[in-house]
Amino acid sequence: MPGDRRPAPASDVECRLEDGLLAVRAAEGDENAFEALVRRHAPALLRLAATMLGNATEAEDAVQDAFVSAWRRLPGFRSHAAFATWMHRIVINRCLNMLRARRLVADLDAVPEPAAPDHVASPARTAESHAAVRELARSLSALSPEQRVCWVLRELEGRSYESIADTVGISPEAARGRVFRARRCLTEAMTAWR
């Protein structure tokens, strides 16, 4: 709309504030504080979601949904200093749900999903390395959503099995088992294409 007032973006002051203060402000309706939180945390959450989902568009959807959901839930959120952990968890759960929905569709249609990630594009990479990354993405799609999420958290973030279990909502033994089976499946696939 022509007369629409575009609010000022997050200022330098806000960019220097800790998560806890920004989250308190955002909970009280300060959208500039929330924007500073989005700018700070979106890049890492995007990369995490992309690795879990193997797809840039879906990763952006997951992260957008997660932040919008966080904005709505912030007034009831009390552990402001743990905003990053909370956000992380919302994104992971969103990815889990998307993977589960995807599998449901795949089961119904019995059509193999296209697995190559559409965002991996850097000319400097050798064709061989491209193939490895593509192959990894394809192998990942053979994992169950829980195996995939547990494994990414373990492999990329070095999270403890207890912490993974807590995030995904399963027992630490189950998390250990999921990670093991994911590794088993992926190393076998890798051995096959080397």
Next chain:
Amino acid sequence: MAMNTGPDRPEPRRGFDGAGATADDARLACGRMLSGVWAAWEDGASDTHMRTCPHCAQAVQQLRALGAAVREAHGEQGQDWDSSPLTERIMDVVRLELRPGRPLPLGEREEDVWIMEAVAAKSLRAAAETLPGVHAGSCRFQPAASDGNGPARGPVQVGLEVVVPLTTSLPHLAEQIRRQVHLAADATLGLPVESIDIRITDLAVPDSTATATAEAESRPDRAQPERDGSMSRPTNREL
């Protein structure tokens, strides 16, 4: 875990989460279970056997190659990925769902001008932050009691939480903050204020990102600081 050096571990790891799990495990040619070898490597608990056994070494190598591949793929995702458009999309949705809070009265009692809580809070936080090293968090308002006909027109009580530098005299700084906030409310906004309650929720160590965990209260006469984020009002000082 104690590691044995024989071909078989006394209690090979198995059955992580119930039936079926062992079906995925494999026994290496040296007799070790794959799950045990990987777990030992991950925990940094390799024993003499593992350090010399070619089968264990190969199993570990596969795991390392897998880790390297996923980190490489993950690293590539960071390149050239501008998250600004996503931030804009998120904020477009957020701005359709703003939470401005309650209307607070501006000006004299007989007037009919109001300011929304969230807007007033932004202004008062900014006023406190004109003092060096001061960062404001929660800013809440307690409107005057309503007479039943819509929001009350009386002066409001303000509760502001701040993080301040460790090296200052806290009562003096709290007084300065109160003055700044009062100035902004009174002169800039025209918001009648009954009291301004400053609460120091954290002390920031200068020249460091670390913050003190100790909490200090700006007024020594306050008995127990509330930690639920609500405004404390028993000893509000008139300005």
